[in-house]
Amino acid sequence: MKVSKEQALKFYETMCLIREFETSVKHDFLNGEIPGFVHLYIGEEAVATGICAALDDTDYIESTHRGHGHCIAKGADVDRMMAEIFGKKTGLCKGKGGSMHIADFSVGMLGANGVVGGGYNLAAGAALANKMILKNDRVSVVFFGDGASNRGTFHEAANVSSAWKLPTIFVNEMNQWASTTPYETTTAVKDISDRAKGYHMPAVIADGKNVFEVYAAAVGAVERARAGEGPTFIECKTFRVEGHFVGDPELYRTREYVKENAALNDPLTWFDRTMTRKNGYIDGVIEPQELEAVRAAAKEKIVKAKEFAMSSEYPDPDQYTADLYL
């Protein structure tokens, strides 16, 4: 699928923003500046970017505990995201959610989820609401890892989405690792998307480092969903470069293994390499200095986001009971 150069640069901008955000979070967490627990999306940027580029603001996504990338790609404000991760009152969730429960309903980001596999049913519910009751053409995307595909909730949501032709799009981030367990230890299928067959759901496998391929798969799925034809399964083959969480000693895999696979699957270097020469995705090429300018702008934006977070205050103590009931 060919896109305009502007669109390609937009992809790059989002991917760089995610990479810079995560790099900054990693640094600040290890420095003891960020409280709590963080899971990074480094290496998987093309997935969230390609999928969310095919969505409108009024479409919904359900994210995971590795959700910063989804949140940024859906259009959340990075200042308020960073403030949330620092637990500040200017955060998207007023500091009460943090990294694992970040959400921005204003852009249709219905929340990261601390429960692995907790998002499918919520996404299918939003799809049900929009198609069957509100009768509009909004779609719902649920992101999930290979580990989460073993939850029963996947099967319950896949079944109703298919039975009722709901506009649910299942986006599997096949990053090879379920927490600290290699996926093949607990999973017989090589391609997670094989499971879609059991629900009469079309499945596409996309190269998770290739944002154009992911985007094309998403565009197809969104068209199908909006046309009332039902759900699609998109499996993106990718690689989790970082440990399960920041601070994970990664005793379960070697540095060489990580280095090799990170290099093979990195969406940013793939993009740089592909776009700076003649390619099948855009007319012409993108000059290295144009890419450098995008990277620099992303870096600056994240530096500012951190400043915003650092200069914000923690929630007022009297807020601890707020927003529980209506």
Added chain:
Amino acid sequence: MSIKSYREATFDAMKEEMIRDGTVYAIAEDINGNGGTHGRYTGLGEAIGDPGRVIDAPISEAIIVGSAVGAAMSGLRPIVDLRFSNCIPCAMDEIVNQAAKSRYMFGGQAKVPMVIRAPDGILKMQGAHHTDCLEAWFTHVPGLQVVVPSTPAEGKGLLKTAIRNDNPVLFFEHKKLMAMTGEVPEEDYTIPFGKARVVREGRDVSVIVYGIMVSRALEAAEKLAAEGIDAEIIDLRTLSPWDREAVLASVKKTGRAVVAHEAVRQSGFGAEISATIAEEAFGALKAPVIRIGAPFVPIPMAPNLEDLCRVLPENIYEGVHRALGRQSDR
């Protein structure tokens, strides 16, 4: 007023709310096929003129409840029916982690207005997987509200409040209630959560109950009255929030309290009530609080064993005597 069964009164509540508000829909297993368990939904789609808002679900409790959470966050007001309270554990993540916490965790961005109807209690020999009274579990989860209605009129008013309410509500309905009849007002009315009802005023002892136990307490009170014992009966109506003030005021007046529920006595909601009375009305107590509940076993099927797990008017009657007897021992 007209005489209606609990089933009819709560059907009317749903019908009226679904006609009034197009964002209310109902979803459950067998909801159209046989009108759901106890036929409580028979003809609902036609009655509201929109069969598309009464949805037959697969036997998949996690998606039934989880989809309701997602739909509620998208602006709808789902009514979920789980057939039996014992089906609730299949959807615990959806209730406890998703429905209950989304609003708070996301800093007020989410609104999760939904009702989970769950018939519970001993009817007749349905055994351990269809009978538990689990209301106390959910009073332990911030973000949820718990309602246990006691009569047809109460059921109608409380269900309407639950549907209009913007929070996730667990609505526990004893199976014995379904066929119970009573006077139900014709006009549109709601019953606020957190406001107990004094069902019978009395001087000698406070009997604090909810759900099916209200009618059983009334029966016990009649027998006690014949002996000159004047019991005050308080129907809590809702357990989260619950009306501590009404309970404490009554206990301060009578000096004695009997708390009864059909749920297992150990860690039942009666423990919360008793502890609150001990903490805040200790000085007014003339005797220890008497706590009545089912024994600590799964409900057995054999009729003679099942009977041992029921909490009946005579148990409340005996409880009141114990409350009075201990005082007279002093």
